[in-house]
Amino acid sequence: MTRYVIGPDVALRLARDEAVIPDEHQILAPTLLRSQLLSLLYQAVRCGETTKKDAARQLDHVRGLRIRLLGDRVLQSTAWKVADRLGWSDTYAAEYIALTQLQADAFVTLDAELAQAVQGLVTTAPIEALFSSNAV
Template sequence: MTRFLIDPPALLVIVRQGAPIHHDHQLVAPHAIRVEALELLLAEVEAGTLSEAAALGLHDAMTAVKIRTLGDRGSRGTAWKLARKHGWGTLGRAEYLAIGVLQADALVALDQQLAAQAADVLPLVPLAVLFSAD
């Protein structure tokens, strides 16, 4: 089984496409992923590009996506070390990468800043990998 760390924009694409994740794959992410994805939907509603009903429907679909969410002392400590090593001023994206280092084989990131930060930390793979065998 291959474990993939995903970010909130990737989660939204997964639910919008409605395609199932291949049975040989497991998704992992920090506990906050669904709240962060919901914040992205809220921004779309506020911008007038998505109706509230559609946003709430996507939220329901997000809750059905099987994701092993993590966020314990070990991942927070690893996030701290990554942030200090790389000179990052915040821990949000560092926590994603920490969980990737500890629990994932690769990262699927549509957030360009997270993808750039992952360059020497974790392999980056395209979203399409989630829907097919390795």
């Protein structure tokens, strides 16, 4: 089983595409994902990119994806160290990187700058890896 950490950008794409993740993959994310996804969908409704009904459907889709959400003390401590090492102004993205370091095989993001910034700290994978039978 390959374990992937996904960011809110990937969760949103999975929701919009109504994607199904194969059983041979386990999806992980910090508990922070729920709030970030809710905020992204709220913003999309506010600026007219989607309807409230579609946003609710997308949120329900992500809730059904079997994402294991984690946020313990060890994760937070590791996120602090990651953010400090990279000189980041907050720890939001660092939680995803910390979780990848602690429990996953790869981090999946659509953000090329973030993927570049964490090169050497974690393995990154394209979103297509989530649908493939090939492990990272």
